[in-house]
Each structure stands twice: as C-alpha cells, then as structure tokens.
Amino acid sequence: MTGRSLPPANTVDRGTREVLAEAMATDPAEARSAASSFGSDAGRYDRARPRYPDALIRRIADGARDVDPDGAPRVLDVGVGTGIVARQLRDAGCTVLGVDVDDRMADVARRDGTVVEIARFEDWDAAGRTFDAVTAGQTWHWVDPDAGALRAAEALRPGGGLTVFWNAGDPPPDLAEAFADVYREVLPGSPMAAAGSGSAREGYGRMITRAAEGVRRSAAFADPREHRYTWERTYTRDQWLDLVPTTGLMTRLPAAQLDAVLDGLGAAIDAAGGSFVQQGATLALTAARR
Secondary structure (H helix, E strand, O other), X not given: OXXXXXXXXXXXXXXXXXXXXXXXXXXXXXXXXHHHHHHHHHHHHHHHOOOOOHHHHHHHHHHHHXXXXXXXXXXXEEOOOOOHHHHHHHHOOOEEEEEEOOHHHHHHHHHOOOEEEEOOHHHXXXXXXXXXXXXXXXXXXXOOHHHHHHHHHHHEEEEEEEEEEEEEEEOOXXXXXXXXXXXXXXXXXXXXXXXHHOOHHHHHHHXXXXXXXXXXXXXXXXXXXXXXXXXXXXXXXXXXXXXXXXXXXXXXOOHHHHHHHHHHHHHHHHHOOOEEXXXXXXXXXXXXXX
C-alpha cells in the first residue's frame, strides 16, 4: 500500500468499463437509471463482486475509532448495495448504516443485518445523526462530487473521515485485447471495445481526481490524500463470466447480446488456458472533516 498527497489536478487516460460510469455520472437522470440497474441480479452481484483489502478496512475502522474511542465506531456507507463493505466494516467492529437507491440490493444487505435507508445520497436526510466515518466502495462515481462532499461533511463528526474507493484490475494484455475483440464484434463503439485506450487503474484515477476536486470545493475537509493497495486475483472462466454481468453497461444489455458477450469472453479464456491472473489495485481517497 502506498499513500501520498493528491495533486490538485491530474489528467490520465480513460479506462474501459469505467469510462461509461463516468459519463453517466455527469447526467443525473442517467446516473440514477444506471445505478439502479445493478439490482437486476443482486444475488449475483453479492456473490461475484470482489471484496476490499483488509488493510483499507482497518484504516477506516481505526480512524473512526480515534474519533470516538469510547464506543463502537459509527460508519455511514454510501451506496451500500448488497452490504459487501458493510459486512467487512462490521467484522472490524463498526456499526454501519447504509444508504442506497435500490431496494433489491438493500434487501440482500438486510439479510445479513445491515440497516439500509433508501435514498439518493444527495437527498438523504441525516435527521440530526452524526457518524465517525463515511465510506463509499465502488459507488462515489454515481454521486455528484460537490453535493456528495457537502452531504458527507454534514453527516460527519469533526475529525471524522470520508473514504471513497474503487477496485481496479486488468487482465493480462493479450487477454485484454482478445476481450476487446469480442466487444468490438458484439458491441462496436462501446467503451469496452477500446481496451487499448487505458487500464482500469487509469480510468479509476479519473474518479479519484473528480472526487478530490469535489472535496476541495466543499472547503469542509482537510486536504485529501490518495492511497493505493495492490493485489492480484486468479479468475477461472466461470468466475469471470459470473462477474461480467454485474458491471457497468452489462447490467442493461438485452439477454441475446449479453449471451454473445459471455460466449466470446469464455472462448477467449479457454484459449488462454481456462483461467488468468488479474493484476490490480484498490484506489482510495481519504479526507478528514475540519
């Protein structure tokens, strides 16, 4: 893991699937529609989506504990989804309240005991409640960066921390190009068909920059910092094909197109030996409430 001050502005190449998410986030109506699409198969989402590094979860929990050393740290998880981040934080000793736009996702989170309130975060009412930390795992690009930073500041106790983070991984270059060939055939002109334009880590770097700019404009936080946790994961053919339908554009594809994508990706993985190692990093932005 590395940590450093984030420069005031940073321009990086766009990634693949992540470009779509960023574009949607500039249109509130499109963002709401896209963000709500993940609940179409909430069980698959919860099963297939990767978890987050233990070191990051410990950093959040320990920071929240420093704000309130006398009680269980209270964390507000934005875009709680099926509760992936919430469960990890609860295991680290935190009490978690989730906010999400999708009842279907929230229902999965509630089965494991996560309390979830349904609202866009920008419109959510804290009702006088305050928290020791606010988190957002793989979701802050659906939140307006200015309104979101202000809402987080209102919900945080002084000294409490905002942490937004994304998992960003890339297949090996040869396989990434084979995947792009599939997308060019089935979904020509889509962001996934332009795999050569940049890595996922570069794409999510734009998300970090956008979040940092919103935090700075709020004037409610100390200067944000970026942290990076590197990892690698091995995916079998079946595991990758379970994950793909939970991502970006895939959640809203007609069934025939999705099947064509999965058939092509499966054939590419078979040709590569049936599995591959994904190199990646979890990129996080942290900022303390003034």
